[in-house]
Every structure is written in C-alpha cells, then in structure tokens.
Amino acid sequence: MVTRILAIDDSRTIRSLLTQTLQNAGFEVSTAVDGVDGIEKFRHEDADLVITDVNMPNKDGFEVIADIRGGTRNRTVPVLVLTTESGAALKERARKAGATGWIVKPFDDEALVAVIRRLTGAA
C-alpha cells in the first residue's frame, strides 16, 4: 500500500522540495500551506505520516500537533517536525507537543526518507 504523507509548510520551496523527494521515494504526498490548511487537510485525508514546519502563519506547527493529538481521528499518526532550529529547547517543545520526531532543515533526502520508512514501516 502506498504511504501517504501530508507535508505542511508555508514555504513554497520547501513544499516543492519535500514533494519531489518524497514522490521520488515512492510516497504519495499532499501539501498544505499553513497550520489551518494542514489541519483541514488532515481531517479529510488519511495520512500515514505528517511533516510540519514550526513557524507558520495562522497556526504554528506545535498547535498543529496539539490539534492532531487532541482530536479523535488518526490521532496517533507519526508527526515529524521540520525546522531550522535545533538543540535541546526545540526537542523539548516538540516532545511536549507530541511530535514523533524532528528533522532539521536543510534536510538530507536519504535521511528523511529513512526516518519516514522507519516511522511508518513503509517498504
């Protein structure tokens, strides 16, 4: 079965890069332009994994995770935080919000795909 990934990022460039990388790896990708759009899409699509940026207009990435974890539908979906920040503070916040993992921008294609495979069990 194809693994479906929802990528939420307000940067068009990052969205395109993610789409390209993930599609090349054989995943099915849909994108959302901010947190509100992301949650809307999440509720109507059955994502196997969500990738979200942190700093976004309307609703940030941590709020997105809180919404996902606080809802009923697909609430235990793996969520990867994609961010330029790194370090303990970020990890702490991501952990608190309920993120499954984090990837630091700029991301390495292979590492990202490997992490997704690991978190979703995709072949």
Added chain:
Amino acid sequence: MTGDPTMRDVFFEECEDLIAALTEGLTAMRDGRTDSETVNAVFRAVHSVKGAAGAFALDDLVGFAHTFETVLDHVRSQRLALDDRILHVLQRSGDVLADLIDTAREDLPTNQAQVDPVMADLQSFLGDAPADAEDFVFEALTLAFDAPDDATSTYVVTFAPSAAFYTSGNDPVLIIAALQALGPTRVSVDTSRLPTSLEELHWQDGLLSWRVEIDGLGSDLPILEVFEFVDDLCALQVSLRSADTDIPDPPQAGTTAAATADDVVDTPSVDPQPDTGDQKARSAQDRGGSRAATSLRVDPERIDRLINAVGELIINQSVISQRLQQANLPNAAELFADLDDYKLLAREIQEGVMAIRAQPVKPLFQRMLRIAREAADATGKLVELITEGDATEVDKTVVERLADPLTHMIRNAIDHGIEPPDNRAAAGKNRQGKLRLAARQRSGSIVIEIADDGAGLNRPKIREIAVSKGLVAEDAQLSETEIDHLLFAPGFSTAKEVTNLSGRGVGMDVVKTAITALGGRVAITSQFGQGTTFSITLPLTLAVMDGMIINLGGQTMVVPISSILETVRPKAADLSQIGLNNTLLRIRGEYVPIIDLAERMGQSATPREMTDRVLLLIQTDSVPQCALAVDDIFDQRQVVVKSMQGNYGEISGISGATILGDGKIALIIDPEAVAQGNTAYAATNSQNGRDVSYVAAC
C-alpha cells in the same frame, strides 16, 4: 534536497514574494505600525528565506538571514525597543538580504563590503550573546556502551516504551522492524507486568518490554539511530554481549499513563468535526491571511499559449465573418446576429485571459522605495517617495520591463531634479523633497507618472549641452518640448553629469528605448523652479492592438491607430513640392512633410497621384508631425500582434505581423521608425533648421 535546478527557480521565485512581503512589512513598521502581526510577518519572511536557502547551501544568505531573524525575534519579543536607528538598520538589512538573494541567483560572490557593516550593526543589537547561541548544540547521547572489537558482535537491546511513546505516534512493531533490518535478530517480549484482569489493561500503558538481539553489527550507532526520537520515551539499554557479560534485567517502563479507554479508542462515528459547509466557509475565512491559499500559481508559458489560442480565435472569427459575407447567403440576418455574439464572447475571453497576465504594479513600486532611499543616501538629499495607484494592473511583461527604466528615472529625479536640503530651504521649499510615483489606467492605456518638486529642467543648459555634443545645430529653432526630449537623445548623458549615482552605463536614451519597445511613450512637463513630471503612457497589453488596415501598392498592411492623429485625402492645392522628392502637406496653416510609405517599404515606381491617395497624420513623442501616404484604407480592427524578431531579427519600420480575416499575413508598420528614418534622411539633405532638430529629438 537540492538536486533539481528547477527547484532553485522555485526558491528564487518564492524569494521575490518573500522580499516583497518583507519590504511591505518594513515600510509599515517605518510608518509606525509595529503591532505584533506586522513584525511577525517580517520575521516570517526572513525566516522562510533562511529555511529554504539552507537547502541550496547558500551559506552567506543563511548566515545573514539568521542574524537578521534573531534581531527581529528580539524586536518581536520586545527585548529590543524599536527606535529610528534599529528601523534604519532593519531597512538596510532588507536591502542586503535582497542583494544576497540576487547574487546567489546569479552565482556571484557575496559582496562582503556591503554585507559586513550591516551585519555588524545587526550584531550590535544582540549584545554579547552570539546570534546562534541556541543553535547547533550537539546533543550527546548518554548511553554507555562498550566499543566492539570486531564486526561480528551481538548487541542486546532492551526497551520498554512509556505511555508517551504510544501517544506521540510511535509503534514498537516499527522499532523492532527497523532493528530487524540491521541484521539477524532474535526478539522476545516480556509480558510479566501485564495485569491479570482484562479490565485493568490498556494498550496505552507502558507495560510491555522487548528484548532484541542483533548479530553482526560493528557499532551500536545504527541502533541508537533507530531510537533517535524515542530515547527519552522508553527505558532503553543497549549492550554488547560477550560470553561472560550478564544480561541486564529488562528496564521498567514509566507508568505515567492515566488515559482511560473512553478517550482513546478511535471513534470516527462521533467525530466532533463533521464536514459541514459552514465549517468549510469559516476555515476558508481563517485562512484569509494566507496568500497561497487564495491564489493559483500557473506557469506563464501556459498563459501565453492560452493568449495565443485566443488570438487565433479572434482571427478565426474574422475569417468566418468574411466567408459568410462572401457567401451571400439568403436570410443571413440571424446568422450575423449569432456571429456578433461569437465576436463578443471571443472579446470577453480575450479580456479574461489578459486579466490573468495582469499584475499590480505594487511590487515594482516597492522596489522603487529602496532605489529612492539609496539614491537619497548617496546624494545627501532628503526625499520622500510617495506611491499612488499601487493596485493598478499592467501586463506582466510590462511590469518586468519597466523596472530598469523606472529605476533610472527615480535615480535621475533625485540626482538631478530634487535640490539639496539647503538649496530647497533657500528657495522657500520644504527641506525634504517629494517624489511622486503614480500609476493609473486611462482609456485603454496605463499612465505612470514620476513627478518631483525639484528645480525643474534647466532648458538653456540642456540646449547648451546638446549643442556642445553636436546633437543639434547651434542655430536650431527648438520648442520647449523638443529641448526637453533632448534628454532622451543617445549620447546626451555626459561624463560631466556622472555623479556617484549615475555612471552606471545607462542614459535616459535607454529609458526611452525600453519604453518605446513596450509600445509606450514618454512625455515631459517641467516648470522651472517647481519640478518636473515624466509621464509614461503604455498600452494595456502587448498582444493585441487596434490597427488600421491599409493598402500599400496592393499589399495589405497595418498601422497602429494609437499613432494616427487623423486621415486626410489631400487636395492638390494643399500640396507643395520641395526639391525633387519631397512634398509638404499644408494643413490648418502648418506644413507637414509627407512620407511615401510605399517607397519607404521598398516598393517601386508608378506611384498614384498624391491626390488619389490617403494621408495618415502621425505624431509620436520624438518625432514632430508627418504624414504617411498610403493607397487606401480598408478597415479598422483589433489585430493580434505576432513578433517577427525571433525569425527575421529587427526590421526597421516594421514592428511585427498579424493574420487577417482572410488568412493572409499583414505587416505592422512602426510609424515612429518610419518617420525617424525620414527625418534622418532629410537632415543630411537639407539645411532646414527644423529638420535638424528632428534628428536630435529622435
């Protein structure tokens, strides 16, 4: 993450939007709007540039954006109070960021001399704390392990997930699967802590622990990688097994989970977020602030194809119309009424498609704010640039190609137009000069005005320069307009004029050329001591124009209606012969030279009598009135302009071609070029002072 070159294009295209948003936000902040939403928007723009630039290893850009972003973050969190100095540095930082993007785009080396001082200013706001104190902290994993001696060691991994492990989207099965991928494994599960009663059981409680033995690993790093995100969510032990090592007891999982079955079980049937129309509408509103959600990005090439297709549709419509007329059908009235509908629809589609290409001039105008600021700084003048009509929409190509001429005109207005503060004060003016950049639509054209309240044109001086450059004869009789247009003459800009602002290798003649290439005109009005206004008039679109269909020695050609003042059928009494080949037309007491268009287009002999022809009175900015003699006028209609430059290069006197209703191709005349060719000829062949001035003005 960087493989594809088109990804770079996506990035730089996005950067344009981000820089526009940044400029808009910084301008708002300068104007006193320092609410958190405005500052946030600025922060986000810089942040997005940084985030995406990292993907392309644009280190200079990332580094600068990072410091810039940190300062903005301090402003946002009110650790830094905004004052004029900070605002100024932020503005300059925005400029530097835009430049860094440009140099990155062109693969040029970073101009450190420009970046460093601004970077230093930014860092001065951050005090001693280095900008990136928080970043790049490498987290050492605190797991004790023994270094393996050889590549065939067996590792023993025991892990007992806590409740949070499960709620944050992890699955022990996937972890085990990942471990299994590392080599031959033996897996066992410890179920000893499971309650005996099912009622006490919940899957979310961390009651299970697993033990996985992996053979043939040279190091424990791949194992730790598997636990990358969960090392704090499970009790984890990794150890190297040797014959005499005791196998550690399985670790105990934290038992913090207190969730009850009710709120965990997946119950889609009571989804509290039913998909109602109401909600959709609301979330669409919520997203109002996000541009990407409300606009559609389309490859411009697709739109160009559409425009081309619409052009063909219009041609097709006129073909059908002509065929029907020739067919002489009985009772064709209704058919022609339908055909009229077709025509209207085609016109409507065409307008719709044109509207897609239309873009507001706002981004262009915003760039000019920076140009003006830099020009003012460089000249030590005080200038306020006011923009009007930002929302006016112009064809995309026009917006793009206006950037250079506008830049030059803004610089020129500040450099030469607006006086230094002291001179202004002495003249009783406000020390700060005003520069107005306005756009508006006027009956099928776009008018862009650049108006300064400076000293106005010094006509005697302009004339003097033009004479000294040999552009006009010393005794030439020039009207004020003609003198003003000398500014656009090639070679008028002189070394004497080059200040630290000019001297970029662009003269006003280039401005003129660029605008003419867009089918536009420039007019100048100036009042000495009061200021100068340049008005650029541009067609709304470059693809379609109103043309007059004419006959020229049996060939059908098109003359743009915009340049035709009137058409005249001359009487013999109004024609006077000058020399062998030159004829003048007398009209309302003025004499206007007649150009035989057929002759200019290289057609030979047996010209009809002038009285049997039609004269098109032409006036353009650079050339005084003249009359083009043509054989007949057929029609007046919209034509689709097709460029011929790609196939035939530039042809003097021809601006393009079109396809007519009968499917034939007609050349489109460029009246200005024709008139210029004529005056140049006349200037070398006559001593007429007025003629000489034409050359200068061209």
